[in-house]
Amino acid sequence: MKKSNTWLLICAISLCTFHVQAHHPVAAKFDESNPVTLTGRVTEISWANPHVHIFIQVDEALGEAGNWAIELPSTVELERSGWTPEDLPIGDIITASGPAAINGSEQLWGNRISHNPDGLVLFSTNEDALGVLLASRPAGPSPQWPDGQPRLGPPPGGNGYWINTGSGSLVEEGQGIPMDSLGMLDNINDAARVAPFQDWALDLYRLRQASSLKDDPGFIFCIPPGGPRQFQQAYGIQLVEQRNRERIFVLIGGGNHNWRQIFTDDRDQVSQTGGNDDNPLFYGRSRAHWDGDTLIINSTGFNESFWFSNGGLPHTRLLQLEERLTRTDLNTLHYAVTVNDPGAYTRSWTSSWDMQWVPDEELPQYYCQDNRL
């Protein structure tokens, strides 16, 4: 059994919180009004993304007989909190509690797992772990290239990546609407203020919110996070500037662990990276230029097969984005995006947030399609 480590210690002395809302559309799958507690023998651990599963065999005498799947957060969150699958040997007995699946299948979301008979709590995620790490970062100015241009990636020889730790969805600048990290509104009546929606787009946004984002193709089918959504990913992005080739790669930690190319060579937005008007793309066609210390990225050529933001904001093929990246210091990347989509909104509008630098860590090797067949 695992001994404590830094995160677990922090976990022990502060609060170990479990939020169904903090993860993928869990609320769409599990019924929080129907909590269950089960005790059984561990038959299998699937340490895979997007969600880890522990399977237990529950005996007749101990409750609901059957082979139950206990769903947990991703490997990234569990490993960041200090856990490995070796912490729970196959064959041991555990007690798990949490909301049961809405569809009546033998599944529950693992709010709490304890080991029998010693009662040790397992696989608790410490949502403060990242906050503690970020609080301990050294401060400093933005690193620069020899010509003085800000570097968007690590300092020379260094390591790290950007992560969005904020509430994380597109909201028109200045509106300040409360929502969770998935873009789920605290109050559905705020919907119309999120963006200048056209009527149909507002209806669709409300529908997606009302159904707890259960039809999100980014989760169900591992469809890529195009547009602002890649900057909302819990597992970060890395920016690789290849100045001699006049391009910048966005390496996406989560989603499908894709790359995206941004060209700085003044090319036309025609037929590049395989896209044209007949073949719109998930990541669009992006070209960029520097304006002082800000990289301005203009993108067009998006398809309609993905959600361009969490929270379920619609877009159409007419979508044009102007994204602005400004590294204000070593640890902060300001991301601002102007959305111009006359197919879904009544005017162009802007949203922005800060990305935080996670120093000295590798981008997680997360694949949405990991535990899919």
Added chain:
Amino acid sequence: MTRNYPTLKQTLITRLSGMAAILLLAIPGLASAAQEDAVVDLRPVPRGEDGHITFEPAAGSKGIWGRRSGGSLVANPNSYEGPRTMNSRVHIDNIPIQPWAKAMTNYRHQIFLASEPYTRCKPAGGPRSIMSPYGLEIVSVPDQQRVFIFNISNAMSYRIIHMDGRDHPENLRPTYFGHSVGHWEGDTLVVDTIGMNEKSWMSRDGLPHTELLHLVERFSRPSYDTVDYTVTIDDPGAYTAPWTSGFELGWQEDEELFEYVCQENNLSPESMLGDGRLSKTVP
């Protein structure tokens, strides 16, 4: 996708030369004459600021690397692709494969490699990441002391090769690409990889591997338009001794990385996104 597919003529030449290679294999000493590209690209191989060769285009030009000829590790008469594998550098009968692994390979070919995780949008590491279709780039980023391999297919993902002299970490949790460290031996990039999981296949040949897999891959660029890829496979879980094979990559002038999303038209939750039960019926 809008891209430059090979012309019919190019395809015919490739196929004919492949057939010629099969005929020539029967005549010892003549196999080397079956080179597809009689004309060597005489442009100098570009060098980076660090003095090493690069795998990138010359300044002002474009290009990516693509599969040349079969791109198989082993010649395998039982391959469902049959003759297309026969110009490989080694024959499956001559590799130190364990009986279970040989049987597994044969079974996979019997079902036309239908059980390959790659077809369900999983990324794959090692040789499979080099032999995936459409093309790839090998990009050195000296100030990050890394080499990145960007794949078009293969989940449109990327491998990271650490060039800063670090060792493999202890207690590595297996991943699709594993953990790769590289160094230069002259103008050859030598990449050492461990920690690959068993969720994908290491090659298109259907050859199995285990988590014990240790790869040493050697990338060189003997001419502007050719990468020589040589890999030594050391996996005591599936083989009885290390063995070596490889293949060439060819330069695809003027082509660039393009967006390829495997999931785009892969919308069958039952087969691609199911609960994993189906996968247990086919290895």
